[in-house]
Amino acid sequence: NAGVTQTPKFQVLKTGQSMTLQCAQDMNHEYMSWYRQDPGMGLRLIHYSVGAGITDQGEVPNGYNVSRSTTEDFPLRLLSAAPSQTSVYFCASNGQGGTGELFFGEGSRLTVL
Amino acid sequence: GQQLNQSPQSMFIQEGEDVSMNCTSSSIFNTWLWYKQDPGEGPVLLIALYKAGELTSNGRLTAQFGITRKDSFLNISASIPSDVGIYFCAGSAESNYQLIWGAGTKLIIKP
Numbered sequence: 001n002a003g004v005t006q007t008p009k010f011q012v013l014k015t016g017q018s019m020t021l022q023c024a025q026d027m028n029h030e031y032m033s034w035y036r037q038d039p040g041m042g043l044r045l046i047h048y049s050v051g052a053g054i055t056d057q058g059e060v061p062n063g064y065n066v067s068r069s070t071t072e073d074f075p076l077r078l079l080s081a082a083p084s085q086t087s088v089y090f091c092a093s094n095g096q097g098g099t100g101e102l103f104f105g106e107g108s109r110l111t112v113l
Numbered sequence: 114g115q116q117l118n119q120s121p122q123s124m125f126i127q128e129g130e131d132v133s134m135n136c137t138s139s140s141i142f143n144t145w146l147w148y149k150q151d152p153g154e155g156p157v158l159l160i161a162l163y164k165a166g167e168l169t170s171n172g173r174l175t176a177q178f179g180i181t182r183k184d185s186f187l188n189i190s191a192s193i194p195s196d197v198g199i200y201f202c203a204g205s206a207e208s209n210y211q212l213i214w215g216a217g218t219k220l221i222i223k224p
Contacts, residue, residue, distance in 0.1 A: 004155075042117070042201060042214035043156070058211065090155050100144050100205050100212050104155025 002026050006091050006105035013081045013112045021076040021108050023091030031094040032074040033058070033102070034066065036087040043090065049074055081112045119202050119215030126192055127223050134218040135186040136202035144205040145178050145185040146212070151198045159200075160187070189220075197222050 007022045025032065033048035035058075045058030049068040063085060065077040078085060088109050092102040119136045126132055136145070144163055148156035160171050162178035162185060169176055176187045185204070189196055202215040 040122075040216055042119075042216045043203075043212075044214070045211060048211075092155070100146050100203065101158050101161055102156075102212075104157070106154055 004091055004093055004103055004105035006089075006108050008108060009106065010109050011111070013078075013110065015082060015112060017081050018077070018079050019081065020078075021089055021091075021110070023074045023076065023105060024072050025074075025091075025093040025103070026072065027093060027095055027103065028071060029093035029095035029103070030071065032068065033092050033094075034064070034074070034076045035090045035092065036060065036085075037090060037107075038087050046076065046089075078110075081110075083112045086110060086112045117202060117204060117213050117215040119218055121218055122216070123219040123221065125221050125223050128192060128194060130192050132189040132192055132196070132220065133186060134200060134202075135184060136204070136215045137184045138204055138206075138213075139183075140206055141182040142204035142206050142213075143182070145176070146203045147174075147176050147185070147187045148201045148203060149198050150201065150217070156201055192220075192222065194222055196220055 004025045030051045034046040035043040037043050044060045046064050047066040049055045052071050055066050088107045090107050091105045094102050117136050146161050147159045150156040160176040165182045166180050167178040173190045199217040199219050201217050203212040
């Protein structure tokens with residue numbers, strides 16, 4: 001059972017570069033989301049989607065774009081990376097109509113120099 | 114914005130001891146969730162609570178939804194080495210799509 005798969009697991013970028021973090025789930029979940037985790041701050045919601053073609057902003061959306069063309073995939077794009085975006089990024093999905101019981105991927109550790 | 118205060122930040126315990134941690138909110142929540150994160154992995158759901166006063170167990174873990182709806186606690190009985198990790202509380206006041214997370218409690222077992 002793959003669950004939620006994130007790639008890459010590690011990435012180093014230079015300031016100003018762009019990249020896409022990939023997220024795929026095979027559980028047919030309608031809801032998908034992206035979080036960032038910084039030391040001592042818990043998880044903060046970046047963007048989320050309640051279904052294909054629908055996305056919305058979370059708590060910290062600036063500097064990130066998302067799209068949801070299929071139920072399975074929810075990529076996160078950094079348009080112009082900044083050192084403040086150095087973090088661990090988690091993708092999560094939920095198949096129970098918004099109960100908050102999220103299934104997480106293993107995370108993508110991003111360093112911006 | 115809303116904040117969750119989770120305490121303690123870290124705990125050093127002996128194997129076999131009971132553990133207690135809690136979260137408090139500045140506003141009323143209608144859902145409380147407790148997750149555990151192991152190193153290099155994503156959080157995994159331990160217990161979900163949906164009603165004020167609800168007390169739910171999952172093996173050696175017990176969590177309660179505070180009667181004021183502004184707090185929740187998690188107890189672990191007879192801790193074992195695999196209990197080490199970071200425990201997060203998370204709550205939702207409105208839509209369950211926007212969870213608010215505590216900063217985590219790091220559990221460390223003394224050798």
